[in-house]
Amino acid sequence: MKTQELQQSLSDILEKVDDVVVDYLIPNAKKWDTERAFPRENLAALGEEGLLGLMIPKELGGMGGTPRIYKEVVVKLAQACASTALVYVQHTSAASIMLYGKQQPYISEQLGLMAQGKRLATIALSEAGSGCYFFLPVSQAEKIDKNFRLNTNKTMVTSAGEADIYVTNSKATFAKNSMQSNFYVIPKEHPGITLGGIWEGMGLRGNQSAPMTIDCQLDEEMLIGKEGEGFKIVRESLLPMGQIGISALNIGIAKAIYEESVSYVKKRFYAHINTNLSNFQSIQQIVGEMKIICDQAEKALDTVVLKLEQNQLDMVSTLEIKVMACQAAMQLADLGLKVCGGYAYSAHSPIERYIRDSKAGSVMGPTPEVLKELIGKIVLDVPTQL
Ligand SMILES: Cc1cc2nc3c(=O)[nH]c(=O)nc-3n(C[C@H](O)[C@H](O)[C@H](O)COP(=O)(O)OP(=O)(O)OC[C@H]3O[C@@H](n4cnc5c(N)ncnc54)[C@H](O)[C@@H]3O)c2cc1C
The missing domain is CATH 2.40.110.10 (Butyryl-CoA Dehydrogenase, subunit A, domain 2)
Known part of the structure; x- marks a missing residue:
C-alpha cells in the first residue's frame, strides 16, 4: 500500500474506533471494572465496525490491517477501557496463531467468521x-x-x-x-x-x-x-503480535494516567496560597518525567512496528518493548498517585482503576524478568534455550 493510502486507511479505521470508544467504552469502563463484568457490548460494537477482523487478511473478509494500525487501535482502546483492550488483544493474538493455518479450510472458515464479528x-x-x-x-x-x-x-x-x-x-x-x-x-x-x-x-x-x-x-x-x-508459530506469529498488543495496552494505560494527571494538576487550586498545583516546580518536573516516559515507550514501540512492516523482525527490540511498556505503565501509576494524591487513591477517580490495571502486564507471560533474561542471553551470546 502506498503511504497516502495507508494514512487514509489509518485515519478511517481510527475514526471507527473513536466512535466505539465514545459511545461504548468510555461511558461504561467503570461499570465493567466494579462489577467484574465482561464488556460484551463493547466487543459487539467493535465487531459491527469490522474491527474484530482488523488483522485478518482481506481475502478472508478482514480489514488486512498493518501492525501500525493495530498498535494505534489498541492504545486508543486501552486509554478508554483496558479490560476491553485486553480481550481485543487476546482475540487478535488468537487470530495471529490461526493465520499460520489459513490454508486449512476449517481454520480459514473460523477466521472468516471472526472477521465478520460473529466469533470472538x-x-x-x-x-x-x-x-x-x-x-x-x-x-x-x-x-x-x-x-x-x-x-x-x-x-x-x-x-x-x-x-x-x-x-x-x-x-x-x-x-x-x-x-x-x-x-x-x-x-x-x-x-x-x-x-x-x-x-x-x-x-x-x-x-x-x-x-x-x-x-x-x-x-x-x-x-x-x-x-x-x-514453537515456530510462537516465534513467527504470536511473539510479534502478542508483544505489540500487550505493549500498546500498557502504553494506553500510561497515557490515560498521564492525561488524567495533567487535567487534575491544572485544575487543583490552593485557596490558602492562591495558586495552582501546576505552579510548583517539583510537580512540573514530575509531569515532565511522565511525558518523557510515555513518549519513550511509544517511540520504541513505533520503531518495532515500523521494522515489522518492512519485514525486519528485530528480536531484541521486540522483546524490549513489552518490558519498557510495562515499566512505563507502572511508573506512571506511581507518579500519577504522587501528583494527584487522594484523588488518585479514591475509586471515584479513574486513576485508581488505571493503577490496578497497570500491574497486569508484568504478571502476564512472557514477564519482564523472562524477557530481560532472554535479551541478556542474546547480548552475551549464551544459548537462548529456556
Ligand atoms: C490479566 C491476565 C490475563 C491473562 N490472560 C491469559 C490468557 O488469555 N491466556 C493465557 O494462556 N494466559 C493468560 N494469562 C496468564 C499469563 O500469561 C501467565 O501465564 C501467568 O500470569 C503466569 O502466572 P504464574 O503465576 O504461573 O507465573 P510464574 O511462572 O509462577 O512466575 C512467578 C514469578 O516468577 C518470575 N520468574 C519466572 N522465571 C523467572 C526467571 N528466569 N528469572 C526471574 N524471575 C522469573 C516471573 O516473572 C513471575 O514474576 C493472563 C494473566 C493475567 C494477569
Missing part, C-alpha cells in the same frame, strides 16, 4: 507446569488414528466462557520436550471444555479470566499447521 477468539495457553512460559506447554496430546486426545488444565484464560473460539496448545504427540508443541482451534460448543471459578484479578477486572479444563478428542482439522510446529 482467545488464547488458552498457560499451564501450572510452566507458568509464565506459556509457550512451553507440559501437557501432551495423544494420537488416535488421525485425531488427537487432549487433557490439559489451563490456568488463566481471558474471555473464558465468553469467547467462541479457544486457541490452545500442548506438547506434540511425539515430543521429547516442550519446544515441540502443537496449537489447536477449539470452538466453544465442542464437548469437553469446563470452566473453573473466576480468577479474581487485581486489575483488568472486566476480562473474565478463569481456569479452564480441556478434556476432549480433537479432529485433525483443528490442528494449526503441522504437528510439532508450535
Whole structure:
C-alpha cells in the first residue's frame, strides 16, 4: 500500500474506533471494572465496525490491517477501557496463531467468521507446569488414528466462557520436550471444555479470566499447521503480535494516567496560597518525567512496528518493548498517585482503576524478568534455550 493510502486507511479505521470508544467504552469502563463484568457490548460494537477482523487478511473478509494500525487501535482502546483492550488483544493474538493455518479450510472458515464479528477468539495457553512460559506447554496430546486426545488444565484464560473460539496448545504427540508443541482451534460448543471459578484479578477486572479444563478428542482439522510446529508459530506469529498488543495496552494505560494527571494538576487550586498545583516546580518536573516516559515507550514501540512492516523482525527490540511498556505503565501509576494524591487513591477517580490495571502486564507471560533474561542471553551470546 502506498503511504497516502495507508494514512487514509489509518485515519478511517481510527475514526471507527473513536466512535466505539465514545459511545461504548468510555461511558461504561467503570461499570465493567466494579462489577467484574465482561464488556460484551463493547466487543459487539467493535465487531459491527469490522474491527474484530482488523488483522485478518482481506481475502478472508478482514480489514488486512498493518501492525501500525493495530498498535494505534489498541492504545486508543486501552486509554478508554483496558479490560476491553485486553480481550481485543487476546482475540487478535488468537487470530495471529490461526493465520499460520489459513490454508486449512476449517481454520480459514473460523477466521472468516471472526472477521465478520460473529466469533470472538482467545488464547488458552498457560499451564501450572510452566507458568509464565506459556509457550512451553507440559501437557501432551495423544494420537488416535488421525485425531488427537487432549487433557490439559489451563490456568488463566481471558474471555473464558465468553469467547467462541479457544486457541490452545500442548506438547506434540511425539515430543521429547516442550519446544515441540502443537496449537489447536477449539470452538466453544465442542464437548469437553469446563470452566473453573473466576480468577479474581487485581486489575483488568472486566476480562473474565478463569481456569479452564480441556478434556476432549480433537479432529485433525483443528490442528494449526503441522504437528510439532508450535514453537515456530510462537516465534513467527504470536511473539510479534502478542508483544505489540500487550505493549500498546500498557502504553494506553500510561497515557490515560498521564492525561488524567495533567487535567487534575491544572485544575487543583490552593485557596490558602492562591495558586495552582501546576505552579510548583517539583510537580512540573514530575509531569515532565511522565511525558518523557510515555513518549519513550511509544517511540520504541513505533520503531518495532515500523521494522515489522518492512519485514525486519528485530528480536531484541521486540522483546524490549513489552518490558519498557510495562515499566512505563507502572511508573506512571506511581507518579500519577504522587501528583494527584487522594484523588488518585479514591475509586471515584479513574486513576485508581488505571493503577490496578497497570500491574497486569508484568504478571502476564512472557514477564519482564523472562524477557530481560532472554535479551541478556542474546547480548552475551549464551544459548537462548529456556
Ligand atoms: C490479566 C491476565 C490475563 C491473562 N490472560 C491469559 C490468557 O488469555 N491466556 C493465557 O494462556 N494466559 C493468560 N494469562 C496468564 C499469563 O500469561 C501467565 O501465564 C501467568 O500470569 C503466569 O502466572 P504464574 O503465576 O504461573 O507465573 P510464574 O511462572 O509462577 O512466575 C512467578 C514469578 O516468577 C518470575 N520468574 C519466572 N522465571 C523467572 C526467571 N528466569 N528469572 C526471574 N524471575 C522469573 C516471573 O516473572 C513471575 O514474576 C493472563 C494473566 C493475567 C494477569
